[in-house]
Amino acid sequence: MATLWCGGEDIDFPNGTNTTATTASAKFRTGGWARCGISNGNMVSKSTVFPGGGVTSCWITCQEYIGNRAGVFSFGLGKSGVNGGIGVYYASASPFHIQLVSLNNSFGVTVLLDTNISRQVTSMHRWDMQVINFGASTTINLYLDGALIGTYSGAISIPGITNFDSVIFYGGGFDQSFFSEFIVTDVDSRSLIGLCTCAPNGNGSVQNWSNPAYTNFNPITINDTNSTFTNVTGQDEQVTIINTPAGNYQIDSVKIAARALNTAGAVATQVAFGFHNTNNNVTAVGSPHSLITAFQTVEEFLTIDPTTGTGFGTNFTGYQFDMRSS
Amino acid sequence: MSTGTGVNVSKANTYAVADSQVGTTVSKANVYAVIVSVPPGVNVTKALVYAAVGGGLSTVNKIEGGGFVDSVGNPLAHGYLVFELSKAATVNNTTQICDGYSITIPLDANGVAITSPSYYLWPNDALTPSNTFYLVSAYTAKGQLVWGPNPQLITTNPSPFNISSWVPGKIF
Numbered sequence: 001m002a003t004l005w006c007g008g009e010d011i012d013f014p015n016g017t018n019t020t021a022t023t024a025s026a027k028f029r030t031g032g033w034a035r036c037g038i039s040n041g042n043m044v045s046k047s048t049v050f051p052g053g054g055v056t057s058c059w060i061t062c063q064e065y066i067g068n069r070a071g072v073f074s075f076g077l078g079k080s081g082v083n084g085g086i087g088v089y090y091a092s093a094s095p096f097h098i099q100l101v102s103l104n105n106s107f108g109v110t111v112l113l114d115t116n117i118s119r120q121v122t123s124m125h126r127w128d129m130q131v132i133n134f135g136a137s138t139t140i141n142l143y144l145d146g147a148l149i150g151t152y153s154g155a156i157s158i159p160g161i162t163n164f165d166s167v168i169f170y171g172g173g174f175d176q177s178f179f180s181e182f183i184v185t186d187v188d189s190r191s192l193i194g195l196c197t198c199a200p201n202g203n204g205s206v207q208n209w210s211n212p213a214y215t216n217f218n219p220i221t222i223n224d225t226n227s228t229f230t231n232v233t234g235q236d237e238q239v240t241i242i243n244t245p246a247g248n249y250q251i252d253s254v255k256i257a258a259r260a261l262n263t264a265g266a267v268a269t270q271v272a273f274g275f276h277n278t279n280n281n282v283t284a285v286g287s288p289h290s291l292i293t294a295f296q297t298v299e300e301f302l303t304i305d306p307t308t309g310t311g312f313g314t315n316f317t318g319y320q321f322d323m324r325s326s
Numbered sequence: 327m328s329t330g331t332g333v334n335v336s337k338a339n340t341y342a343v344a345d346s347q348v349g350t351t352v353s354k355a356n357v358y359a360v361i362v363s364v365p366p367g368v369n370v371t372k373a374l375v376y377a378a379v380g381g382g383l384s385t386v387n388k389i390e391g392g393g394f395v396d397s398v399g400n401p402l403a404h405g406y407l408v409f410e411l412s413k414a415a416t417v418n419n420t421t422q423i424c425d426g427y428s429i430t431i432p433l434d435a436n437g438v439a440i441t442s443p444s445y446y447l448w449p450n451d452a453l454t455p456s457n458t459f460y461l462v463s464a465y466t467a468k469g470q471l472v473w474g475p476n477p478q479l480i481t482t483n484p485s486p487f488n489i490s491s492w493v494p495g496k497i498f
Contacts, residue, residue: 003378011372183378192380199374210365217370224363224371231367241375252380258373261364268367295371312377321375325368 003253003301004058004184005050005167006195008034010222011257012182014297015080015166016046020176021221027065027178029124032245035197036220037065037178039171044073044107047167048297049080050184054163056134059189061127062169062182068121069172070096073103075179077131077164083107084158085168086134088127088142090119100140100152105159115142115150128189134163146190192252196244204238204320205276206283214239222259224295230325231268236283238276238320251312254302258323262291268325273300276320277307288326386446387480391488394437394464394473401437404467406430407489409460412477415453423448433464439489449482459497 010019021036022028028037038045062075069090076087082105089101089109100113128143140152169179181195200214209230216228218239228237244251256273274285284306289298305312307319394402409429416422431445439445450458460480464473476495480487 006376006378008376009374011374185378190385192378194379196377196379197374198377217373219372222372227364227369227371229365229367229369231365237370239373244377244379247379249379252378254378255376256374257376258370260368260370262368263364263366266367271368271370291368295369316375316377321373323370323373 002186006183008180013045017043019045028180034180039176039178041173044168044170050165054165056163059130060184061189063180065178067177068175072172073170075169078166078168079161082160113152117149198241200239201242202240206236206238208235209237235325237323244315256300261295270326272324274306274322276322279318282307285324387449388486389445390486391490392439403435405433408463412459449480
């Protein structure tokens with residue numbers, strides 16, 4: 001099983017037009033899952049690129065608060081550097097059926113399938129979409145709240161797109177839709193309960209960096225005027241994180257995302273990510289990430305807990321997020 | 327006013343172009359500093375940990391295989407299997423599974439569970455309590471009991487679940 005990509009906040013969608021976030025509790029899953037819903041009232045938001053590159057077959061799941069808009073794209077898969085993609089669309093005419101569409105390079109819409117299912121507005125819903133062999137012989141299965149609502153089989157051609165390496169979404173202006181808990185995976189996404197945003201929520205055991213309080217780097221909306229920083233190598237910055245919700249499940253995989261830069265001529269130019277595990281008193285980080293002199297999203301995907309050398313367990317109890325300069 | 331013969335001078339001035347101080351002179355000087363908006367070194371303005379959570383939403387597993395035959399190898403053609411869950415159970419902490427139902431799965435001409443349409447059952451390893459099983463009986467097309475009832479297990483893996491792998495009556 002492999003998580004190809006995941007995310008759910010502005011930090012994960014730097015490649016399209018800017019996202020907006022809401023903390024209105026009706027517009028994302030509360031209870032320890034997401035901490036906001038994101039939308040885009042102008043154009044399409046596009047994610048960071050899948051670390052494993054483009055894929056022609058995958059599953060994608062997300063949560064959507066469906067707004068009262070019609071004739072708008074919802075979410076789907078796209079390609080870095082190129083406009084267009086495939087995904088869910090809300091028809092412009094009553095009864096506002098849910099459709100599967102492709103988007104061309106000008107975001108022109110081609111309807112692939114009309115599900116004959118009407119959208120249910122102003123409420124939360126779960127999507128699972130399976131794409132098999134994108135191209136000349138594509139199959140797409142679309143599930144709404146766990147139920148199969150449509151299957152498309154046939155050719156799809158979008159100039160410049162032979163595979164997908166990004167997630168795209170559009171919120172629809174006023175009465176927006178809001179999205180959260182995106183996961184792209186190579187297995188049946190219906191087996192995943194969701195994506196937990198484990199944001200910093202307290203100061204950790206070691207705080208070697210300057211401006212170290214967790215509140216300086218856990219905003220819901222990106223704020224590049226306030227940072228935690230260091231110009232000394234080998235310095236750890238640790239914070240406690242929001243735990244996963246209680247339940248009977250396993251943590252399948254983990255992604256760490258940070259918005260970071262280094263300054264020109266600095267001594268400390270890289271940052272590594274990991275955890276301080278207070279259960280076994282082990283601190284372990286991965287390989288350092290090189291930075292550039294402008295803020296960018298730096299990501300690390302994990303299936304093995306670096307503090308134990310095995311898979312992640314059922315929760316993050318006793319875990320602190322660790323950033324180490326180098 | 328009269329003038330005399332020859333050269334007359336009525337006013338004479340001497341102008342001197344005044345120089346500044348001897349040597350280099352600076353009348354204005356500025357120092358400009360290009361200010362970097364962040365402190366030197368590594369800066370982080372936002373950091374998150376995401377956990378993709380799974381493994382808890384069990385689903386029904388597709389049943390296939392079988393190949394029921396009689397003692398001389400004749401298929402149990404167009405017979406059927408009847409499944410009864412041994413006790414009531416829950417799954418995913420959300421769903422109650424009733425044990426009072428009998429689930430019938432038809433067999434094809436070769437005594438194999440048909441897959442069109444497909445039949446699905448909850449895998450026993452996904453259920454709470456953990457010691458459930460299915461009591462399974464096989465009948466001929468005429469309704470004669472010819473196999474079982476035997477306690478059998480359906481598991482989450484493999485998926486689909488091939489009942490040809492059953493050892494009759496063996497569940498643990």
